Amino acid sequence: xxxxxxxxxxxxxxxxxxxxxxxxxxxxxxxxxxxxxxxxxxxxxxxxxxxxxxxxxxxxxxxxxxxxxxxxxxxxxxxxxxxxxxxxxxxxxxxxxxxxxxxxxxxxxx
Amino acid sequence: xxxxxxxxxxxxxxxxxxxxxxxxxxxxxxxxxxxxxxxxxxxxxxxxxxxxxxxxxxxxxxxxxxxxxxxxxxxxxxxxxxxxxxxxxxxxxxxxxxxxxxxxxxxxxxxxxxxxxxxxxxxxxxxxxxxxxxxxxxxxxxxxxxxxxxxxxxxxxxxxxxxxxxxxxxxxxxxxxxxxxxxxxxxxxxxxxxxxxxxxxxxxxxxxxxxxxxxxxxxxxxxxxxxxxxxxxxxxxxxxxxxxxxxxxxxxxxxxxxxxxxxxxxxxxxxxxxxxxxxxxxxxxxxxxxxxxxxxxxxxxxxxxxxxxxxxxxxxxxxxxxxxxxxxxxxxxxxxxxxxxxxxxxxxxxxxxxxxxxxxxxxxxxxxxxxxxxxxxxxxxxxxxxxxxxxxxxxxxxxxxxxxxxxxxxxxxxxxxxxxxxxxxxxxxxxxxxxxxxxxxxxxxxxxxxxxxxxxxxxxxxxxxxxxxxxxxxxxxxxxxxxxxxxxxxxxxxxxxxxxxxxxxxxxxxxxxxxxxxxxxxxxxxxxxxxxxxxxxxxxxxxxxxxxxxxxxxxxxxxxxxxxxxxxxxxxxxxxxxxxxxxxxxxxxxxxxxxxxxxxxxxxxxxxxxxxxxxxxxxxxxxxxxxxxxxxxxxxxxxxxxxxxxxxxxxxxxxxxxxxxxxxxxxxxxxxxxxxxxxxxxxxxxxxxxxxxxxxxxxxxxxxxxxxxxxxxxxxxxxxxxxxxxxxxxxxxxxxxxxxxxxxxxxxxxxxxxxxxxxxxxxxxxxxxxxxxxxxxxxxxxxxxxxxxxxxxxxxxxxxxxxxxxxxxxxxxxxxxxxxxxxxxxxxxxxxxxxxxxxxxxxxxxxxxxxxxxxxxxxxxxxxxxxxxxxxxxxxxxxxxxxx
Numbered sequence: 006x007x008x009x010x011x012x013x014x015x016x017x018x019x020x021x022x023x024x025x026x027x028x029x030x031x032x033x034x035x036x037x038x039x040x041x042x043x044x045x046x047x048x049x050x051x052x053x054x055x056x057x058x059x060x061x062x063x064x065x066x067x068x069x070x071x072x073x074x075x076x077x078x079x080x081x082x083x084x085x086x087x088x089x090x091x092x093x094x095x096x097x098x099x100x101x102x103x104x105x106x107x108x109x110x111x112x113x114x115x
Numbered sequence: 116x117x118x119x120x121x122x123x124x125x126x127x128x129x130x131x132x133x134x135x136x137x138x139x140x141x142x143x144x145x146x147x148x149x150x151x152x153x154x155x156x157x158x159x160x161x162x163x164x165x166x167x168x169x170x171x172x173x174x175x176x177x178x179x180x181x182x183x184x185x186x187x188x189x190x191x192x193x194x195x196x197x198x199x200x201x202x203x204x205x206x207x208x209x210x211x212x213x214x215x216x217x218x219x220x221x222x223x224x225x226x227x228x229x230x231x232x233x234x235x236x237x238x239x240x241x242x243x244x245x246x247x248x249x250x251x252x253x254x255x256x257x258x259x260x261x262x263x264x265x266x267x268x269x270x271x272x273x274x275x276x277x278x279x280x281x282x283x284x285x286x287x288x289x290x291x292x293x294x295x296x297x298x299x300x301x302x303x304x305x306x307x308x309x310x311x312x313x314x315x316x317x318x319x320x321x322x323x324x325x326x327x328x329x330x331x332x333x334x335x336x337x338x339x340x341x342x343x344x345x346x347x348x349x350x351x352x353x354x355x356x357x358x359x360x361x362x363x364x365x366x367x368x369x370x371x372x373x374x375x376x377x378x379x380x381x382x383x384x385x386x387x388x389x390x391x392x393x394x395x396x397x398x399x400x401x402x403x404x405x406x407x408x409x410x411x412x413x414x415x416x417x418x419x420x421x422x423x424x425x426x427x428x429x430x431x432x433x434x435x436x437x438x439x440x441x442x443x444x445x446x447x448x449x450x451x452x453x454x455x456x457x458x459x460x461x462x463x464x465x466x467x468x469x470x471x472x473x474x475x476x477x478x479x480x481x482x483x484x485x486x487x488x489x490x491x492x493x494x495x496x497x498x499x500x501x502x503x504x505x506x507x508x509x510x511x512x513x514x515x516x517x518x519x520x521x522x523x524x525x526x527x528x529x530x531x532x533x534x535x536x537x538x539x540x541x542x543x544x545x546x547x548x549x550x551x552x553x554x555x556x557x558x559x560x561x562x563x564x565x566x567x568x569x570x571x572x573x574x575x576x577x578x579x580x581x582x583x584x585x586x587x588x589x590x591x592x593x594x595x596x597x598x599x600x601x602x603x604x605x606x607x608x609x610x611x612x613x614x615x616x617x618x619x620x621x622x623x624x625x626x627x628x629x630x631x632x633x634x635x636x637x638x639x640x641x642x643x644x645x646x647x648x649x650x651x652x653x654x655x656x657x658x659x660x661x662x663x664x665x666x667x668x669x670x671x672x673x674x675x676x677x678x679x680x681x682x683x684x685x686x687x688x689x690x691x692x693x694x695x696x697x698x699x700x701x702x703x704x705x706x707x708x709x710x711x712x713x714x715x716x717x718x719x720x721x722x723x724x725x726x727x728x729x730x731x732x733x734x735x736x737x738x739x740x741x742x743x744x745x746x747x748x749x750x751x752x753x754x755x756x757x758x759x760x761x762x763x764x765x766x767x768x769x770x771x772x773x774x775x776x777x778x779x780x781x782x783x784x785x786x787x788x789x790x791x792x793x794x795x796x797x798x799x800x801x802x803x804x805x806x807x808x809x810x811x812x813x814x815x816x817x818x819x820x821x822x823x824x825x826x827x828x829x830x831x832x833x834x835x836x837x838x839x840x841x842x843x844x845x846x847x848x849x850x851x852x853x854x855x856x857x858x859x860x861x862x863x864x865x866x867x868x869x870x871x872x873x874x875x876x877x878x879x880x881x882x883x884x885x886x887x888x889x890x891x892x893x894x895x896x897x898x899x900x901x902x903x904x905x906x907x908x909x910x911x912x913x914x915x916x917x918x919x920x921x922x923x924x925x926x927x928x929x930x931x932x933x934x935x936x937x938x939x940x941x942x943x944x945x946x947x948x949x950x951x952x953x954x955x956x957x958x959x960x961x962x963x964x965x966x967x968x969x970x971x972x973x974x975x976x977x978x979x980x981x982x983x984x985x986x987x988x989x990x991x992x993x994x995x996x997x998x999x
Binding site: 032033037038051052053054058064079080081082 | 141142149172174177185
């Protein structure tokens with residue numbers, strides 16, 4: 006129903022998830038910890054809102070999931086980037102850089 | 116119900132699937148890990164769990180969003196939309212009721228009329244070979260004869276010489292007297308070829324139809340019953356096959372019962388039973404069989420598979436040209452233009468109903484458009500009223516599409532519920548419709564709410580729902596904020612849309628009112644036609660004599676004499692007479708050629724005239740006027756010289772310059788002559804909308820036909836005398852049935868029923884349209900008054916008098932009305948041809964009707980504006996200003 010690109014925040018979250026998964030397969034909680042760590046707690050999202058995004062990305066075929074054993078031998082659902090997900094990540098990253106650069110220019114010179 | 120159940124099952128299966136379990140496990144896993152992490156940082160387990168939950172947010176919401184992301188929310192959302200829609204509609208019961216009511220009316224009317232159109236015009240005939248059946252009709256256009264009938268010899272010729280037709284069968288109608296079942300009764304009998312039902316493709320419900328040997332000379336007499344007769348007269352007795360009935364002088368055995376099918380050829384009254392040709396003494400008479408001119412039959416042909424109507428037409432033309440060369444006397448083709456043509460039976464059965472049904476279909480279609488426009492208007496007003504709610508939902512994250520969908524769900528839900536009610540309406544009026552349609556076509560009994568009608572109604576409902584749902588959904592302002600929604604003046608776009616709807620409503624009402632006005636005026640003119648006879652206090656009854664028992668004119672005359680004397684002697688009877696048929700009871704005249712003594716027969720145009728029989732009191736009994744000469748007397752009997760009385764139209768056409776009295780005419784090419792002794796006024800015997808035909812009345816006692824109509828003028832109510840008539844006839848012959856006992860007024864009213872009912876139906880629809888439109892105008896104007904309270908207050912505070920406020924509001928309210936009148940006028944002028952065929956003595960552009968409709972609509976619209984305008988004028992300027 007909703008276009009995933011229409012909402013900046015949502016699009017950003019998607020990008021961050023894809024980027025996080027680019028460094029290896031991870032389960033949901035792992036992704037949330039990773040996001041928090043790397044952003045140094047700047048990106049404080051409701052942890053719950055991560056999941057609908059994961060489901061959506063999986064529906065779009067950019068990530069895939071499988072059940073496996075986690076660190077402490079518990080069943081967990083692991084997510085992995087697919088080939089088209091990698092392509093999407095490259096595009097989104099380029100896009101993001103273009104926009105932020107543009108915004109930065111405006112902020113400096115306007 | 117079943118749809119909802121399916122939803123639930125579908126949703127349930129998704130819910131219980133691995134998806135839900137996996138989702139639960141995954142989220143639980145997340146919370147566990149988070150809790151453990153927090154405990155590791157030194158929190159107590161309880162506090163850690165709370166904190167983890169807080170950070171996570173609402174689990175239920177997340178699950179919802181996950182389901183939505185996964186794409187299975189579609190079904191859930193629909194269910195939710197329906198729930199929300201039901202709740203919303205429940206909050207506005209009067210809105211819901213009005214919408215449902217008008218929808219039930221609009222969709223019900225369409226369902227009803229479509230069920231008729233479907234049954235009569237669209238569905239193939241319920242005969243297996245229905246689409247291949249043609250009537251072979253002979254015509255003599257130069258003599259003004261549209262249907263000359265077909266003789267036995269001609270049927271044989273067509274059977275043998277046409278290539279496109281693989282079968283030709285015959286039909287004619289007789290009446291028999293049925294005895295031995297209580298009171299003697301008259302049975303209308305279709306006399307048909309033995310293979311008639313096989314050729315039509317009719318499979319009997321019980322028993323069999325005729326076989327070739329049923330028609331052989333000494334075969335036992337057999338009967339096939341029509342479905343209606345079996346049901347009504349014999350109680351649908353399942354063991355009827357094999358039972359015997361005494362018809363005239365012979366025992367007939369029932370061999371079969373027909374299924375309920377429309378009768379073709381049509382007859383009024385319809386056939387009760389069927390017999391093979393050998394059963395009819397006239398048809399089996401060698402003179403009839405050998406006489407090429409004894410055209411008493413109707414011929415029905417069946418096209419070979421793949422053959423077209425045109426091919427049959429060509430074949431018939433070839434055969435006819437061959438016959439007219441071979442038998443010049445029988446056809447006299449040069450002067451009569453004698454020809455044979457093939458007519459589609461489907462068309463023949465339905466063509467009378469077609470124009471009326473098409474008009475009604477258009478009318479109901481317009482009513483539905485109007486209903487949709489009105490509901491769209493109501494819905495728009497409601498959406499504006501709900502701006503705050505919708506803005507709130509929007510602010511809470513409902514997308515524009517979602518809100519539009521919510522509105523569409525509401526309208527579709529309403530429309531489908533309205534459709535269900537409409538279906539109920541259609542089902543309730545079915546019997547009325549059958550009675551109405553039966554005036555036009557024998558296919559009326561086939562009217563039913565079947566799968567096609569159901570699909571039509573469903574389609575119409577959904578279409579209507581989209582129609583009135585889309586407009587409010589897509590004229591919603593894009594950026595309504597919660598604060599200002601519902602407070603500020605609404606954008607002109609909304610009011611524009613509402614005014615456009617008013618234009619449409621007024622235009623549609625205009626067209627409907629013009630149609631109704633024309634039909635009503637036409638009906639009034641029809642009713643004002645002077646029939647040429649009086650219908651009050653006259654009772655009529657049909658007496659059909661048994662042709663075996665009353666074989667000679669002498670015995671018939673004795674019987675008629677006794678009946679007339681008995682009836683005339685009854686208290687309360689002013690006078691009694693005998694004729695051949697009651698006026699207005701028959702569809703077409705029985706035209707016969709004749710010659711006038713002393714006038715050279717006109718080679719170019721054979722003179723034709725309708726002839727009837729009249730006993731001495733006939734003209735006085737029905738209030739006709741003898742213009743000159745003398746009436747018939749008792750002395751004009753079989754032994755006296757033959758005399759006739761002619762009507763004015765006949766005299767004017769044949770004796771333009773001289774007195775017809777004393778002139779002689781002949782019906783049999785001069786073998787015998789009859790003297791004209793009187794001249795009577797013209798009558799409209801074959802429909803008040805038809806011109807009077809040229810008539811010759813023969814003295815009843817000089818003809819003594821087998822069928823006669825008794826006409827009785829009574830002192831008081833004729834209907835109550837009707838019960839006495841059979842008893843009086845039975846005093847003369849206990850085994851003689853009397854049928855068709857009706858007042859002349861009833862016959863006249865029956866003949867006027869089609870235009871009356873059509874006018875009533877269209878007027879009813881137009882009236883409803885007017886009321887809906889008036890309500891719509893009042894709604895829009897009062898809405899705009901509400902929205903402009905402040906502005907009006909300011910105007911009045913600045914010194915505008917109340918009257919100018921009223922004028923302003925009315926003027927603005929009437930602007931779309933004026934536009935609508937203009938559109939309606941244009942539309943009505945475009946539609947004139949549709950209604951023209953139903954009009955009598957009224958032009959489809961009748962200025963009186965148009966003027967009356969414009970005046971009515973303008974007055975109603977002004978009234979509808981005035982009510983809210985006066986309310987506007989009553990606004991207290993100070994309060995209005997303070998309210999802002």
